[in-house]
Each structure stands twice: as structure tokens, then as C-alpha cells.
Amino acid sequence: MKKYPYLPHTEEEISQMLSCVGVNKIDDLFMDLPENLKVDTLDIPDSKDEFSVYRDLENLSLKNTDPSRMAVYKGGGIYYHFIPSVVDTLSSMGNFLTAYTPYQPEVSQGSLQTLFEFQTMISEITGMEVSNSSMYDGATALAEAVLMACRINKRSKVLFSESLNPEYFHVTQTYCFGEEIGIEKFSFDSISGQTDYNELKNKLSDDISAVVVGYTNFFGIIEDLEKIKKMLPEKVLLIVCAEPFTLGILEKPGTLGVDIVVGEGQPLGNRPYLGGPNFGFFSSKEKYIRKMPGRIIGETDDIDGKKGYVMVLQTREQHIRRDKATSNICSNHAHNALRATIYLSLIGKWGFREIARRSFSKAHYLYEKLLKNEKIYPVFNGPFFNEFVVRIDEDISSLNRELLKRNILGPVDVSKYFRNMGNCALFAVTEMNRNEDIEYLIATLEELL
Amino acid sequence: MTIFDKSVEGKIAFSLPEEKSYGFDPESTLSEKYIKKSSTDLPECSELDIVRHYSNLAKINYSVDHGFYPLGSCTMKYNPKINENVASLSGFANLHPLMEEDDIQGALELMFDLQNYLSKITGMDEITLQPAAGAHGELTGMLIVKKYFQSKNEKRKKVLIPDSAHGTNPASAIMAGFDVVELKSDENGILPFETVKNALDKDVAAIMMTNPNTLGLFEKDIVKIARIAHENGTLLYYDGANLNAIMGKIRPGDMGFDIIHLNLHKTFSTPHGMGGPGSGPVGVKKELREFLPVPIVNRNDEKFYFDYDLKNSIGKMRSYYGNFGVLIRAYAYILSMGNDGLKKASELAVLNANYIKCNLREIIPPAFEGVCKHEYVGYPGNLPKEYNVKTLNIAKRMLDYGIHPPTIYFPLIVHEALMIEPTETESKETLDNFIEITKKIVQEAKTDPQIVIDSPHNTYVRKLDEAKASRKPKVRWNKSS
Numbered sequence: 001m002k003k004y005p006y007l008p009h010t011e012e013e014i015s016q017m018l019s020c021v022g023v024n025k026i027d028d029l030f031m032d033l034p035e036n037l038k039v040d041t042l043d044i045p046d047s048k049d050e051f052s053v054y055r056d057l058e059n060l061s062l063k064n065t066d067p068s069r070m071a072v073y074k075g076g077g078i079y080y081h082f083i084p085s086v087v088d089t090l091s092s093m094g095n096f097l098t099a100y101t102p103y104q105p106e107v108s109q110g111s112l113q114t115l116f117e118f119q120t121m122i123s124e125i126t127g128m129e130v131s132n133s134s135m136y137d138g139a140t141a142l143a144e145a146v147l148m149a150c151r152i153n154k155r156s157k158v159l160f161s162e163s164l165n166p167e168y169f170h171v172t173q174t175y176c177f178g179e180e181i182g183i184e185k186f187s188f189d190s191i192s193g194q195t196d197y198n199e200l201k202n203k204l205s206d207d208i209s210a211v212v213v214g215y216t217n218f219f220g221i222i223e224d225l226e227k228i229k230k231m232l233p234e235k236v237l238l239i240v241c242a243e244p245f246t247l248g249i250l251e252k253p254g255t256l257g258v259d260i261v262v263g264e265g266q267p268l269g270n271r272p273y274l275g276g277p278n279f280g281f282f283s284s285k286e287k288y289i290r291k292m293p294g295r296i297i298g299e300t301d302d303i304d305g306k307k308g309y310v311m312v313l314q315t316r317e318q319h320i321r322r323d324k325a326t327s328n329i330c331s332n333h334a335h336n337a338l339r340a341t342i343y344l345s346l347i348g349k350w351g352f353r354e355i356a357r358r359s360f361s362k363a364h365y366l367y368e369k370l371l372k373n374e375k376i377y378p379v380f381n382g383p384f385f386n387e388f389v390v391r392i393d394e395d396i397s398s399l400n401r402e403l404l405k406r407n408i409l410g411p412v413d414v415s416k417y418f419r420n421m422g423n424c425a426l427f428a429v430t431e432m433n434r435n436e437d438i439e440y441l442i443a444t445l446e447e448l449l
Numbered sequence: 450m451t452i453f454d455k456s457v458e459g460k461i462a463f464s465l466p467e468e469k470s471y472g473f474d475p476e477s478t479l480s481e482k483y484i485k486k487s488s489t490d491l492p493e494c495s496e497l498d499i500v501r502h503y504s505n506l507a508k509i510n511y512s513v514d515h516g517f518y519p520l521g522s523c524t525m526k527y528n529p530k531i532n533e534n535v536a537s538l539s540g541f542a543n544l545h546p547l548m549e550e551d552d553i554q555g556a557l558e559l560m561f562d563l564q565n566y567l568s569k570i571t572g573m574d575e576i577t578l579q580p581a582a583g584a585h586g587e588l589t590g591m592l593i594v595k596k597y598f599q600s601k602n603e604k605r606k607k608v609l610i611p612d613s614a615h616g617t618n619p620a621s622a623i624m625a626g627f628d629v630v631e632l633k634s635d636e637n638g639i640l641p642f643e644t645v646k647n648a649l650d651k652d653v654a655a656i657m658m659t660n661p662n663t664l665g666l667f668e669k670d671i672v673k674i675a676r677i678a679h680e681n682g683t684l685l686y687y688d689g690a691n692l693n694a695i696m697g698k699i700r701p702g703d704m705g706f707d708i709i710h711l712n713l714h715k716t717f718s719t720p721h722g723m724g725g726p727g728s729g730p731v732g733v734k735k736e737l738r739e740f741l742p743v744p745i746v747n748r749n750d751e752k753f754y755f756d757y758d759l760k761n762s763i764g765k766m767r768s769y770y771g772n773f774g775v776l777i778r779a780y781a782y783i784l785s786m787g788n789d790g791l792k793k794a795s796e797l798a799v800l801n802a803n804y805i806k807c808n809l810r811e812i813i814p815p816a817f818e819g820v821c822k823h824e825y826v827g828y829p830g831n832l833p834k835e836y837n838v839k840t841l842n843i844a845k846r847m848l849d850y851g852i853h854p855p856t857i858y859f860p861l862i863v864h865e866a867l868m869i870e871p872t873e874t875e876s877k878e879t880l881d882n883f884i885e886i887t888k889k890i891v892q893e894a895k896t897d898p899q900i901v902i903d904s905p906h907n908t909y910v911r912k913l914d915e916a917k918a919s920r921k922p923k924v925r926w927n928k929s930s
Contacts, residue, residue, distance in 0.1 A: 004790050006527055006718075007797055008876035014797075017804045017877060026796045029803055029820055030698055032667045037703045042696075043569045047787030050531050057781055061540030063555030068543040077768065078546055084463060086500060088537075094514030095507040098528050101724040103520075105915075106848055106908040110510030111723040114503070117452050120925040124489055130924050134725070136581035139768040147624075167768040174742070174764035178592055178625040222483055249475045251485050264768070274556055275546030275769025276581065277726035289922065295724065300918035308910035312919045318584070318620035319859075323629045328620035331582035331714065331729075335722025345452050345499045349491045351463040357475065358465070364478060365471035383479050400549070412547050435468050 004047065067409045071437035075387050075428025076218065076412040077138065077165050078275060079267045081245075081355065082432055084346050087269045091339045101295075101334075105310045112309035115297045115334060118341040125247050125352075126261040127254025128283035132294040134337040135329065138264025139168040141280025142241050143175035144293045144327055145260045146210060148284075149237040150181055151291050151326065155209035157182035161195060163217035164241060166417040172212075181209075193221035193380030193389070201231060210237040210260075215253060216246050218417070219426065220363075220387025221380055225256045244268055244281070245430075246385045248356025260284045269343025270336050279333035279340065290316060293327030295334075355431045359386035362438060363429035369442045370427075375449040379424060387428045389414060389421075394449055396425050402448050408441060452492045452502050453926045462496040509909040511853050513720075517879050519805075521824045521856035521868025522615065522663060524693045524715035529785065532718065532778035541777055546769040550754050556773065557753035560746040563780045564730075570783075570791065571692070571709055572702020573732030577741045578771040583690060584617040585766060586710025586729030587657075590686050591625035592763040593708055593733065593740040594655045597684065600740075600761050605654035605683075611640045613664055613860040618657045618688060627654060634862060638662070638817035642670040642677070649681045659688040660704065661695070661822035663860040663868070665802060675705025684708060684737075692716045693872065694799055694823035697792025707734050717779035728775040742766045797873035798823040801880060805869055808884045812891040816863040824870035826863055829891070833865055838894040838901050840865040845912070846893070846904040850886045 001011055009017075014026070023029060030038075048056070072080045091097070095110060102108030102115075115133040122131035135141035146158050158176075160169055162185040169185070176183045186200045195213060204211075211232060213223050229238050237259040244267055247253075253261045266278030282294060289296070290313060298312035318325040347355060363386040370376045375393040392399065400410035414424035429438070475484055494502070511518070518525035536542070544553055564576040580586040591608070598605050608622040611632045619629040632648055635641045645656065656678055660668045668674070678685050687701040687709035693716045701709045713719050714727035721727070733741060743762045744755035755770070786794060799822050806815060806825040813827035832838040844854035844867075856868040871880060894901045905911055 002789060004786065004793060006529060006786070006874050007790070007793060008874065009797055009800075013877040014800065017800055021800070021803045021807050026800060029796075029799045029822075032669060032820060033695070033699050034669075034672055034704075037672070037699050039697065039700060039703070042788045042791065044566045044783065044788045044791075047790040048784050050785070053531060053781055053784045054535060056784060057535035057559075057777070058538060060555040060559050061535075061538040063558065064540045064544055065548065065552035066540040066543055067545060067548070068539045072545070074545045074547055076547055080543075080545075086462075086496060090500065090503045090507075092533065093504070093507045095510040095512045097533070097720045097722055098513035098515075099510050099723045100518065100520060100523060100525060100721045100853075104511070104844070104848065104854065105913050106845070106905050106910055107509075107511035107853065108723075109909050110506035110508070113451065113506055115723070116924070117926065120451070120453065120927075121491060123925045124491060127487070130922075136585060136726070137768050139765075140581070140585075165768075167765065170765040171767055174592065174766060175624075177763065178588065178595070180626050222479070224482075226482065247485070247489065249479075249485060250483055252487065252489075255485075255487060271542040271774075272545050273542055274544040274553065274773040275771075276767070277728075277772040277774050279726075289924070296922065296924055298918040298922040298924050300914045300923075302910040302914070303912045306910055308913045310913050310915050310918045312915075312922045312924065314919070318616040320616070321620075322616045323619035323623045325616070325620040325623075328584040328588055328617050328624050329582070330584045330617050331721075331725040331727040333581075333722075333726045334724035335720070336726060338723060341452075342499065342503055345462070345492050345494060345502075346496070347463045347491070348461060348493050349489065350461055350493070351465075352489055352491050354465060358468075360475055360478075361471050361473040364473035383483060397549070404552070409545065409548070416547070431465060434466060435471075 070407045070409045071433060071441060072409040073411050073427045074409050076426055077167065077264055078272045079428060079430055080432050081267050081430050083269055086346055087339055087342050090342050096338055097335065102311060105308065109308060112297050114338055114341055116299065116309050118337045119297060121341060121344045122281045122283050125244060126242065126283045127252025128261050129286035130289050131281065131283035132292055132296050134332045134334055135280030135282050135294055136333055137276060137278055137280045138241065139171035141262035141282045142168050143172040145239045145262045146172055147175060147179055148291050148293060149210035149239060149260065152237065152288055153209050153235050155207055157207050158209050159203055159211045160185050161213040161217060162186060163188040163219055164212065164214040165218045168241060192382035193219045194223055194382045195228060208236050210239050212239045215240045215242045216385045219380060219389045220384040221382040222250060222385055225253060225258060229257045245356045245359060248353045249360055265336065265340050268340035270339050277333055277336055279336035291326060294329050294332055358431040359429055362433055363388060366427065366429055366438050373445055373449060386430060387426055389424050389426050391423050392425055396423060406444055408444060451926050452494065455494055455498055455502060456492040458493055460493045460495050462494055462499050516852055517875060517883055518853045519855045519869050519871050521870040522690055524870060524872055526718055526872040527874035528718055528720040529782060532781045535781050536774050536777040554753055557746050559780055560776060561748055561753050563776055564746060566783050567711060567730055568732060570696060571732050572700030573709055574735040575738045575741065576730050576732045577745050578730045578776055579742045579766050580729035580731055581767050581772050582725060582727040583710060583712040583729045584621055586731045587617055587621035588624050589731045589742060589766050590708040590710055591621050591627065593737055594684050595625050596740045596761055596763050597737060598654055605652050607653045609648050609653055609656040611658065612862050613662050614657060614659060615663065615688060615690060638664040638666050640668055642673045645674050646677055649677065649683060653681065653683045655684045655686050657686040657688060659691055661691050664817055664826045665821040665824040666817060666819060667822060671704045690715060691823060694795055696795040698795055707737060713775055713779040718782040719775045719778040726772050726775055728772040794873045801871040801873060801875060805871055805880055805884060809887055812888060813867055816866065824868060826866055826868045828863060828865045828867065832894050836894050836898040838898050840867055842901045842904060843890055846890045846901045847886065848905040848908050852883060852886060
């Protein structure tokens with residue numbers, strides 16, 4: 001009989017077990033399946049040894065262009081930041097990686113405490129009082145924030161910033177289709193790139209549940225949250241979708257009265273992985289905690305008075321409340337949240353601020369230099385963080401092809417999402433773009449354009 | 450102690466290159482109103498402080514790598530290490546989702562092949578890899594149902610769900626805007642044809658079923674149920690949580706299911722990671738292809754590409770394309786096990802469950818008779834009544850003996866349920882040890898019930914006050930604490 005490394009049974013054990021069960025052969029355990037529907041083979045390849053599997057996968061990976069040794073200027077929601085070795089070492093420990101959801105808290109204190117620390121870090125960054133222990137990604141976190149807002153004020157229409165990452169709009173729209181919530185866009189000011197305040201004002205009405213904006217928005221522009229918050233009638237919630245590193249410099253949304261802050265956590269210690277898995281963070285004012293989706297970890301004591309952690313407010317969740325749950329979410333992205341927790345511990349108070357400042361400074365330097373190129377033009381004049389849009393006298397996709405030949409992963413082609421913004425490129429800059437890389441990009445664009 | 454308690458002002462665990470500053474500091478570049486006035490108090494620790502902190506937290510965590518984890522419905526099988534290894538290859542891990550298709554042909558090929566393999570394993574015509582988890586797959590499926598009826602100008606509001614179903618089923622149906630009608634299982638733990646027949650009317654959009662169901666029993670009326678559902682224009686949805694029982698034996702597509710989801714983090718061995726990430730691909734019959742979320746991966750003569758051409762797509766379920774890192778692991782697992790190994794895995798998963806059942810049936814009687822599939826649901830006999838020892842106590846006592854207890858109090862229709870799913874990767878020795886410990890605990894419950902009731906005794910923390918934790922939740926650390 002063929003043997004498999006993951007299947008521990010010997011032939012002899014199998015026969016002992018069969019006789020204990022009281023059947024002659026394994027197929028007897030499947031007698032309750034309808035005979036005419038049984039299959040013999042699945043029409044997929046037969047099993048392979050570890051070395052062959054490794055080779056197959058390695059070959060597939062080599063068919064991709066690996067950006068790891070390139071200068072990268074692509075962002076648009078997923079960013080390259082340096083990940084210290086400790087993140088991989090600690091997060092790959094089997095006791096984290098192969099643990100289940102902490103339903104038995106007595107033997108899951110490692111997971112629970114880590115996620116409690118995670119929640120603290122997210123609250124600290126966003127300035128919000130409470131945070132859950134992760135969602136699938138930024139887009140689904142945002143979609144769930146919209147559903148939560150509608151639960152809070154029992155309204156069923158939201159206003160959504162057109163300048164927010166379009167992927168997020170599409171996902172939110174899908175979720176809104178499910179719960180039959182109206183979703184309407186408001187546009188951005190074509191000069192500043194910030195919210196078109198007049199349009200927002202005109203669209204605000206009594207039936208609006210929430211207003212959704214990006215911080216920064218897809219174009220890297222910093223929105224004036226304070227101004228937007230002041231425009232909103234009391235019952236209308238403000239939902240902010242934040243890029244975490246902007247909060248190393250910019251005012252915390254919590255300080256500005258924002259009700260729910262969500263975002264994509266990938267920049268915090270998680271690799272791009274073609275967009276997943278990373279994680280969504282989800283935080284809000286404390287008064288809304290019982291309306292929140294997802295798992296929340298809280299502190300308590302055991303019967304000896306020793307401090308410990310458990311999942312709290314589980315009556316919001318599907319495994320208890322079923323059709324009355326605040327969300328259907330069960331599996332979340334705890335392991336990505338673990339990576340973020342380790343990462344944020346490592347970069348710490350200083351690193352969080354310093355990475356943000358360097359990204360900001362380098363991006364502004366590059367922007368100024370690029371505009372000296374006579375074939376590159378400004379698009380918006382609003383304040384930006386580490387991403388900006390320029391218009392280039394060249395097809396962005398062909399330009400990117402040329403840049404790639406020179407070891408540069410070029411900017412996002414904005415027209416992929418905004419059809420009327422042809423020749424617009426969105427450059428992202430982080431601490432990974434070293435001075436010589438930036439000078440190289442400037443020189444290469446001089447040469448190519 | 451948390452990492453925050455260990456923080457000392459001025460310590461660092463991170464370095465950045467020495468570089469000439471370009472200037473452009475935020476204070477002089479931005480209007481003051483945008484600049485943060487308060488500090489962000491992340492920990493300040495040394496690198497070794499952090500390594501020790503999280504290594505010590507790992508030590509107080511139970512995991513599959515650590516020991517037996519027979520959680521029913523969760524399929525806590527071994528997570529092969531090669532999967533981690535290949536998933537960390539730089540040519541996968543560092544791909545940006547907005548790279549050109551020409552530059553990610555290897556990734557697309559992997560996804561295309563995986564779609565194809567999952568389609569063969571399940572008997573479905575088309576697969577999307579986009580959903581991030583099982584529940585996310587359910588929501589995807591329910592939205593497909595909604596869009597399907599919308600496209601036919603039909604308004605159907607009801608979804609039928611058996612009382613043995615996972616809590617995610619009703620929660621997902623509600624999120625898609627349906628009303629849930631609960632169907633009663635019969636005295637054999639099965640959803641009878643008659644019950645379905647009586648509940649069907651022109652308002653029923655879909656029936657959600659798990660097969661084998663959460664009692665570990667094969668729904669024997671499935672073919673008849675599928676037929677009558679289809680005659681009524683109703684779609685049949687398959688919750689793939691229990692696919693590990695039937696791979697290479699029977700396929701949901703052949704049973705008559707129209708839409709399915711899978712849990713790659715259960716059946717296909719990707720690690721649970723303290724709660725996620727998972728991956729919940731959804732499969733459909735070809736009539737429903739046009740409703741899938743965009744994009745799916747396709748190929749033409751020259752290359753693999755993202756196919757957005759689905760005319761009635763429900764839209765996007767998440768950003769980009771799916772939990773690619775998880776897909777790599779599942780793909781490696783399918784290659785390793787292959788056609789022959791997957792079948793073997795299901796056979797041994799079922800054998801393991803039945804072996805536990807036949808050894809424990811005297812003390813943990815089965816909730817329902819009949820050959821079980823990959824999991825065994827029982828209850829602790831007369832212990833609750835006669836000795837005041839409940840299932841919860843037995844579970845907690847298992848922790849004292851160093852094993853993770855089964856799922857408890859689920860499915861809801863079994864009083865004091867213990868739901869035992871050993872999986873195929875556990876050896877006879879491991880099962881024998883579990884059986885031994887369970888017997889010992891049941892004995893203790895009769896001779897010294899208090900020791901069981903007060904358990905656990907020797908875990909890192911003991912019984913935790915969950916009521917207090919939820920009454921006034923403390924969900925973040927702060928300085929005063």
C-alpha cells in the first residue's frame with residue numbers, strides 16, 4: 001500500500017481499528033452514500049513527494065516578476081515597508097500559527113493576550129476607544145462599518161467618497177446589495193483632490209446614515225476631517241478609512257470626533273501577497289461596541305484572581321446569536337494581526353513616527369523633482385502624505401514596462417480605476433525608497449520621457 | 450504582563466538607514482490643523498524584550514503542533530511545513546496586486562490550476578477563489594442566489610436552514626437580505642425529505658445544507674431533496690465545512706448542489722493562525738457562472754488572465770483577488786496528496802471518528818445511531834443528572850490532561866453535546882490516549898465529581914470570569930491598569 005507522510009496509520013493498525021468498529025473494510029463505512037453517485041477518481045494528478053512539490057511551486061514563483069530587489073513606487077492600498085526578521089521568526093512559531101480561535105481561553109492566553117495588545121495598538125493609532133481583533137481586509141472592514149452605522153442610527157443610505165480606493169467602493173456596494181442599503185458617491189474637487197464640500201453638503205439629507213471618506217484618499221490627498229465632521233448633522237456618522245502610517249503624522253481621527261475608523265493593515269508587518277491575506281482593522285467609539293462585528297478580546301480574572309483574557313460580548317456573534325448576529329464573520333485574520341502586533345512592538349513609538357516622516361519627506365522631494373521634468377505635470381494641489389498623482393506625457397502602462405526593465409516597479413496607472421484620468425500616475429514612496437533609488441528614478445524618467 | 454507594561458522610554462528595537470534628510474518635515478509643509486497634537490504611545494522595548502515576550506506567549510498557547518485538537522466542525526488536521534515554506538517564496542510573497550498580468554503569470558497559473566482542482570474535487574463547473582473565509586463564501590453564495598432571482602425578475606425571500614446548521618448559515622442568509630426558516634431534523638438526526646417538501650413554496654430561494662451534516666451523518670435524502678428543490682426553482686447550497694469526510698468518494702456537485710463553499714483552512718490543511726486567515730472558495734454550476742464575483746482566473750492561447758467578463762456578477766467580495774497566501778498552501782497540499790491521497794485522507798478521517806465512537810459509546814453515547822462520517826457527536830450519559838458534571842466540566846478537565854477538548858454544546862439540537870473530529874492525521878496511539886483520558890475523566894466524575902467540576906487546575910490560568918469581562922468590557926491596555 002502506498003504511504004503518505006501526513007497519514008500515520010500502518011496497515012495493521014487499520015485492520016485493528018476496522019475490527020473494533022465492526023466492519024471488514026473501509027468502504028463499509030461509506031455504505032450510506034448513494035451507490036450510483038460514488039466516484040472512483042477525481043481526475044487530478046496523483047500524489048507527489050515533497051521535493052517535487054517544492055520544485056513545482058518554486059518554478060511557478062519564478063514565472064513571476066519578483067519586486068523584492070526593485071525600487072517600488074506602487075501603492076494604491078498595498079505598500080512595501082521593511083519587515084524586520086523578528087516578525088517572521090515569531091509569527092511562524094507553530095504555537096501561534098497552528099492554534100485555533102481561542103474558544104478555550106485557559107489554553108489560549110498567548111493568542112488572547114496578543115490580540116488584546118493588538119486592539120490597544122489600533123486604538124492608540126486611530127485614537128478610537130475600542131477596536132476589534134481584525135477583519136478580512138480594509139475593504140470588508142469598511143463595508144461592515146457601513147452596515148454597523150446603519151444598525152446604529154437605523155437608516156439605510158450612505159454617502160461614499162468617490163476618491164476613496166475604488167476597490168473598497170465595489171466591495172461596499174456588494175455588501176449593500178445584500179442588506180439593501182443605498183450607496184451614493186460624492187465627488188472630489190478637481191483642483192485640490194479633497195472632498196467636493198458643496199456636493200457633499202447638497203447630498204446630505206435626513207435619511208443619510210453615514211459619510212465615508214479616505215484618510216488619505218486614493219490620490220494620497222489628506223482630507224480635512226474636522227471640516228467634514230462639522231458639516232454633518234448630529235445623527236450622521238463619519239466613517240474614516242485610514243492608511244495606518246498617515247497616522248504617524250496626521251491628527252488621529254478619534255481626536256476629530258470620527259465615529260468609526262477602519263483600514264487596511266497590510267503596511268503593518270505583512271507582505272503584499274498579491275493583495276491577501278492581510279487584515280482589516282476596525283475601531284469605533286466605545287458607545288457602539290455592542291454593534292460591532294467580529295471578535296473582541298477583553299481582560300478579566302480567573303478564580304484565583306490572576307489576570308487573564310477572554311473573548312467578550314460573544315452574544316453579538318453568529319455562533320451564539322445566529323440570524324440576529326451583528327455579522328456573519330467567524331474566521332478573521334488573527335495571524336496577520338499577530339504580525340502587525342509584533343511589527344508595531346518592534347518599530348515602536350519612535351519607528352512609527354519616523355517611518356511616517358521619512359515616507360512623507362521623500363514623497364514630497366520626489367514630487368518636487370518630478371515636476372521639474374517638462375513632461376510631468378501636477379494634477380491636484382491639496383496636501384498629500386506619501387502618495388501623489390502626476391500627469392505624464394506618456395502612456396503609463398508603456399512607461400511602466402520600460403521602468404520594469406530598469407528594475408523599477410512603477411506607479412499605479414490611475415486610469416485603471418478612473419477612466420477619465422488618462423496618463424495619470426499614482427506614485428507611492430516609503431522608507432524603503434532610499435535616496436539613491438529616488439535619484440535613479442528621477443534620472444530614469446529624464447532619460448525615458 | 451503586556452508588552453506595554455514592559456515599555457521603557459527611549460528603548461528601540463528597530464533601525465533605519467543613515468540618510469541625508471531631504472527636508473520637507475510635516476510641520477513646515479502642512480497646515481498646522483492636519484498635524485497630530487497627541488502622541489501615539491506604542492511600546493518602547495529592546496529587540497530581545499520583544500522576542501522573549503512573544504515566545505513566552507506562544508508557550509501558553511495550545512496548537513496542532515503541540516497536541517491533539519479534536520474540534521468538531523473545525524478539521525484541525527496537521528498543517529504541513531512545506532506549505533509554509535513555499536508560501537514564503539519571494540516570488541509569491543512580494544507580488545503587488547496591481548502588477549501587470551504578464552508579470553504574475555506564475556501566480557495566475559497557480560490560481561487557475563487550483564480552481565480546476567477544486568472543481569474536479571467537488572463536481573462544480575466554476576470556482577471563485579475570492580472569498581476570505583467560510584462565512585465569507587456563504588455570503589458570496591447567498592448574494593449569488595439573490596442576484597440570480599433578481600435576474601429572473603423573481604422575488605423570493607426565504608432560505609431554509611436545518612436546525613443542525615452552523616451559526617454562520619443563518620447569519621449569512623440574513624446579510625444577503627433573506628428571511629431564515631429553520632427546519633427540524635428528525636429523531637435520526639437527518640433532515641427528512643418530507644420536512645423539506647412541506648416547507649417549500651414559491652418564496653423559497655435556497656436551501657442551505659451541510660453534508661455530512663454537523664452531526665457527522667450523511668443526509669441520505671439529499672438526491673430527493675435536490676430534485677424537489679429544483680422542481681420548485683429553488684437553489685441548493687452546500688456548506689463545505691465537512692468536505693473532509695467525502696473527498697474522492699462522492700461530490701457535492703453530483704448530489705445536486707448548485708452552489709458550494711469550501712474551507713481551505715479545514716479540508717486543505719492551511720493553518721488556522723489563532724482564528725484566521727482562512728479561505729472560502731465558492732463553486733457553482735455553469736448556469737450560475739455569470740453571477741460570480743469578479744474577477745475569476747481564465748486562460749487563452751497565450752496567457753492566464755483575470756476575467757472580468759461576467760455579465761451578472763454580484764461585484765467584488767473583497768479587495769483584489771483572494772487570500773493568495775492561503776491558496777498557495779492549499780495548492781501545495783493538493784499536489785502532495787493528489788487524487789489517491791485525498792481519498793485516503795477522507796477514508797482515514799472517517800475511520801478515526803468511528804474508532805473513537807466505538808471505544809467511547811458506553812460513556813459518551815452517540816446522539817444518533819448509524820455509521821458516522823468524519824466526526825462523532827455524543828453526550829456524557831447520565832453524568833449531568835446524577836453527578837452534576839456537565840459537558841463543560843469534562844472539556845475543562847481534558848485541559849488538565851494536556852489535550853484540547855472537542856467542540857462542545859454544538860450542534861445546538863444535542864443536549865450537552867461533545868463533537869469529536871479527530872481528522873486523518875492523528876495516529877491510533879493518539880486516539881487511544883484520548884480515549885483513555887476520556888474514560889479516566891468519566892470515572893473521576895463518578896468518584897470525585899468536584900475535581901472535574903472545579904477544573905481546570907493546572908493550566909496557566911484557571912476558570913476565567915467571562916461574565917465580568919462582558920459586563921464592563923476592558924478591551925485595551927491603559928497606563929493606570
